[in-house]
Amino acid sequence: MSLLSVISRSRVRAFQARRMPFARLLSTLPNTHIFRALQNHDPDSLAVIHSVSERSFTYGSLIGDVVRARDDLERKAAKAQGSLAGERVAFLAENSYDYVVTMLAIFASDAIALPLSPAFPTGELKYILDNSQAKMLLATEKYADKAMEVLREGLEHEPIFNVRNKLQGTSGDSVVLKDLEQPSMGGMMLYTSGTTNRPKGVLIPQSALAAQASSLLEAWKYSPSDRLLHLLPLHHIHGVVNAIVAPIIAGSSIEFMYPFNPEQVWKRLGAPFLPTPSKSPITFLTAVPTVYNRLMTTFPSLDPTLQKASKEGISPSNLRLNISGSAALPTPTKTKWTSLSKGNILLERFGMTEVGMAISCGLDNADRVDGSVGWPLPGVEARLVDTETGKVIPETSSAEGEIQLRGDTIFSEYWGNEDATREAFVDGWFCTGDVASRRVVEGAGSGRSGEWARGGMYFIQGRKSVDIIKTGAEKVSALEVERELLSLPQVVEAAVVGLPSEQWGQKVAAVVVLSDDAAVSGKSGRSWGPMDMRRALKNCLASYKIPQEMKVLDAIPRNAMGKVNKKALIKEVFDV
Numbered sequence: 087m088s089l090l091s092v093i094s095r096s097r098v099r100a101f102q103a104r105r106m107p108f109a110r111l112l113s114t115l116p117n118t119h120i121f122r123a124l125q126n127h128d129p130d131s132l133a134v135i136h137s138v139s140e141r142s143f144t145y146g147s148l149i150g151d152v153v154r155a156r157d158d159l160e161r162k163a164a165k166a167q168g169s170l171a172g173e174r175v176a177f178l179a180e181n182s183y184d185y186v187v188t189m190l191a192i193f194a195s196d197a198i199a200l201p202l203s204p205a206f207p208t209g210e211l212k213y214i215l216d217n218s219q220a221k222m223l224l225a226t227e228k229y230a231d232k233a234m235e236v237l238r239e240g241l242e243h244e245p246i247f248n249v250r251n252k253l254q255g256t257s258g259d260s261v262v263l264k265d266l267e268q269p270s271m272g273g274m275m276l277y278t279s280g281t282t283n284r285p286k287g288v289l290i291p292q293s294a295l296a297a298q299a300s301s302l303l304e305a306w307k308y309s310p311s312d313r314l315l316h317l318l319p320l321h322h323i324h325g326v327v328n329a330i331v332a333p334i335i336a337g338s339s340i341e342f343m344y345p346f347n348p349e350q351v352w353k354r355l356g357a358p359f360l361p362t363p364s365k366s367p368i369t370f371l372t373a374v375p376t377v378y379n380r381l382m383t384t385f386p387s388l389d390p391t392l393q394k395a396s397k398e399g400i401s402p403s404n405l406r407l408n409i410s411g412s413a414a415l416p417t418p419t420k421t422k423w424t425s426l427s428k429g430n431i432l433l434e435r436f437g438m439t440e441v442g443m444a445i446s447c448g449l450d451n452a453d454r455v456d457g458s459v460g461w462p463l464p465g466v467e468a469r470l471v472d473t474e475t476g477k478v479i480p481e482t483s484s485a486e487g488e489i490q491l492r493g494d495t496i497f498s499e500y501w502g503n504e505d506a507t508r509e510a511f512v513d514g515w516f517c518t519g520d521v522a523s524r525r526v527v528e529g530a531g532s533g534r535s536g537e538w539a540r541g542g543m544y545f546i547q548g549r550k551s552v553d554i555i556k557t558g559a560e561k562v563s564a565l566e567v568e569r570e571l572l573s574l575p576q577v578v579e580a581a582v583v584g585l586p587s588e589q590w591g592q593k594v595a596a597v598v599v600l601s602d603d604a605a606v607s608g609k610s611g612r613s614w615g616p617m618d619m620r621r622a623l624k625n626c627l628a629s630y631k632i633p634q635e636m637k638v639l640d641a642i643p644r645n646a647m648g649k650v651n652k653k654a655l656i657k658e659v660f661d662v
C-alpha cells in the first residue's frame with residue numbers, strides 16, 4: 087500500500103480555506119529519506135540564499151519548484167521514449183538555487199544526478215558524458231553555450247538537451263509523498279579526480295546518500311538554525327553532500343558564495359558585527375585547508391573595523407562549527423585559526439568520493455586532536471590492514487595500515503567498470519588506498535561528542551600510492567614530513583614526494599613555497615636553501631625522513647579542492 091503524507095500542512099490549510107479543486111493537491115514526490123525530511127521543514131524558513139544578490143528562497147518554494155522541474159524533466163524524457171529511473175542526468179549549473187532544484191528534481195525522477203564542473207574543458211566533459219552514457223544534459227542559461235560546445239564534440243550517446251530557465255522561487259502546490267513502484271534506482275554520480283587513470287564514475291545510490299547525511303547529522307548536529315556559508319565547487323562530494331544534502335535534510339539555510347574570494351568572505355562573515363550590522367551570522371563553515379590559509383593571509387589587509395567584526399563573526403559564540411577536510415590540515419593553519427577566532431578549533435575529518443565522510447573528530451573541543459581525523463563516523467565501520475601481509479591490525483596496536491571501510495554509506499560501483507569495482511573491495515570492505523595509524527589519545531574520546539567518538543583515533547599518513555615513501559628499509563609518511571616543513575617559519579607550502587633512487591629505491595624530496603622573507607635573501611645575502619632545511623628539520627625528524635632534495639616554486643599547483651597531484655608534480659618539477 088502506498089504511503090501518502092502531506093507536505094506543507096500550512097499550505098494545505100490555505101488550500102482548504104480557498105476551496106480549490108482537490109486535484110491540485112495531488113502533485114507527488116517519492117517517499118524517500120530526503121523528501122520525507124523536506125516535508126517536515128517550516129515552509130517559510132530559508133533554504134537557499136544567494137549571498138551577493140541577497141535573493142532568498144524558502145523551503146516552501148523549493149518543494150514547488152522541484153515538483154515543476156521534475157514534471158518538466160519527465161515530460162521531456164517521455165517524448166524521447168521512457169522513464170528516467172536509473173538514468174544519468176548530467177547538469178551544468180552555477181552554485182545557486184537552480185543547482186539545488188535541479189539536483190532534487192533528478193532525485194524526484196529516481197534518476198542519477200551527475201553534476202558537471204563548468205570549469206572543466208569540453209574534452210573532459212565529453213569524456214564524462216560518454217562514459218556515463220548520460221540520457222539527459224541540462225544546463226542553466228549561463229552554461230548553455232558551454233553545453234552546446236560539448237554537444238558539438240559529437241557524443242557517443244546523444245543526450246536529450248535542455249536549457250533550464252532561471253527559477254523565480256514561486257511557491258508551490260501541496261504535495262503528497264508516494265512510495266516508488268520499484269526499489270530506488272536513483273542517486274548521485276560523481277567523477278573521481280583521476281590522478282592515476284581516467285576519472286571513474288562513482289555511483290552513490292539514494293540509500294548511501296541518505297546514510298551519509300544521517301551520519302553527519304548525528305555527528306555534527308546540523309539544525310534549522312544553522313546558516314552554512316557555501317564556498318566549494320559542486321561536482322565534488324564535500325560541496326554536494328556535506329554542504330547541500332545534509333543541511334537540506336536538517337532544514338538549515340545554505341548561503342552560496344562562489345567562486346571563493348577571501349576579501350568577500352571576510353566582508354560577509356563580519357557584516358552582522360559591523361557598527362551598522364547587516365545579514366545573519368554564519369554558524370557553519372566547511373572548507374578545505376587552502377581556503378582557511380587564504381583567508382588568514384588576506385586578513386591583515388582588511389581595514390581595522392572589518393577585522394574586528396569578522397573576528398567576532400568567526401568566534402565560537404557565532405560560528406558554531408568550522409570544519410576542514412579533503413586534504414591534510416597543517417597544524418600551523420589550525421593554530422592560527424584558533425588564535426584569530428578567539429578559540430574556535432577547526433574540526434578535521436576524512437572522506438572520499440566513494441564513501442562520503444568516513445572518519446571525523448568530534449564536536450567537543452577535546453575531541454579535535456592535532457593531526458588526527460578522529461573516529462569512524464556513526465554507521466561507518468573501519469579497520470586497518472597491513473599493506474604487506476594483508477592482515478587486519480588489532481585495535482590495540484599502533485601499527486600503520488590501509489584504511490578499509492564498510493557500511494551503508496559506501497558507494498555501489500564504478501560505473502561500467504566491473505574490474506575496478508571488484509579490485510576496490512576485499513571481503514566486502516572498501517580499500518581506500520589511504521594509510522593511517524591509530525591510537526588512544528589521553529583526554530579525548532570520552533564520549534562527550536557521542537558514543538561513536540570513543541577508542542583509538544586515526545592519524546592519516548597519506549595515500550599508499552604516492553605518500554608512503556619507501557627509502558632503504560624505512561617507510562616515510564609524506565604527510566608527516568609536510569607537517570614538519572610547514573611548522574618552519576620559512577615554508578608557506580610544502581609537498582613531499584618520493585623520487586626513484588638506485589641507492590635507496592626511493593628518496594625523499596620536497597617541493598616548497600618560501601615565505602617572502604626566506605625567498606628574498608636574508609642577512610646572509612642568500613635565500614633559504616636545502617642545507618638550511620636539513621638543519622632546521624634535524625631535531626624533529628629522523629635523518630632518513632629529511633628530504634634529500636628541495637625545489638622552490640612560486641606556487642604549488644592544486645585542484646579546486648586544494649589537492650596536489652603528486653604524480654604530475656614529480657614529472658613537472660623533477661622530470662622523472
Ligand code: AMP
Nearest residue numbers: 411412413414435436437438439520546
Ligand atoms: P576525493 O575523493 O577527491 O574527496 O579524495 C579523497 C582523498 O582525499 C582521500 O582518499 C585522502 O587521500 C584525501 N583526504 C581527504 N580528507 C583528508 C584529510 N583530512 N587528511 C588527509 N587526506 C585527506
